[in-house]
């Protein structure tokens with residue numbers, strides 16, 4: 336998130352201008368792509384899988400739907416979606432090609448390669464026509480996007496009327512003591528795990544700081560409404576460590 340007064344954002348150990356952020360985020364995910372899946376399990380003790388399954392439970396994918404999974408990385412959400420929705424299609428879009436390369440390898444090893452498209456692109460300027468998708472998902476991606484409002488308005492544009500937005504993202508714990516304990520874990524343990532497993536402490540330092548700066552549940556729900564979505568609601572995951580937000584294009 337940028338500081339509105341000086342248009343900078345904190346990145347790793349230094350402040351960077353907003354227009355530098357996308358390049359730095361791209362660098363982070365290019366560095367960690369081959370270790371991304373293993374790091375996710377290590378950092379969360381596998382809990383991210385439960386959150387992604389909860390996302391699918393709430394989404395309840397239906398046969399024949401067309402999904403756009405933005406910042407889709409190695410395809411965790413798209414694979415889950417296709418497992419639950421018969422004769423469905425999924426497009427995984429990400430700005431970091433090496434993340435998509437890892438996803439493609441997974442697709443080739445599964446029976447789903449022909450239901451998936453992998454596209455390099457930017458959440459803030461989607462290369463799709465209006466009203467092209469039934470479902471738009473973004474999982475642990477939106478906090479990395481330079482201008483969240485632009486990504487949400489693009490989500491609204493590419494969804495069909497009646498389409499659904501669902502966002503899974505780290506959030507804030509409403510209980511201050513639990514937030515303190517979580518901060519202690521995330522600021523001390525995650526960058527060390529990043530160094531140990533991915534050989535990249537700075538990237539994981541950035542990830543932890545970006546989590547702390549992301550708007551809380553209510554503030555993010557307000558941004559989703561401001562993009563035009565209706566019936567916006569959210570559910571906390573693991574006491575608010577993460578949250579799932581849902582909205583509809585009516």
Ligand SMILES: C[S@@+](CC[C@H](N)C(=O)[O-])C[C@H]1O[C@@H](n2cnc3c(N)ncnc32)[C@H](O)[C@@H]1O
Nearest residue numbers: 364406407408429430431434457458474476479
């Ligand atoms: C933490 S990973 C999430 C991957 C996957 N969705 C998951 O839940 O495991 C964040 C991803 O967001 C992508 N990303 C960041 N900013 C983006 C943007 N503006 N447009 C598209 N992808 C973006 C990164 O390249 C990275 O692959």
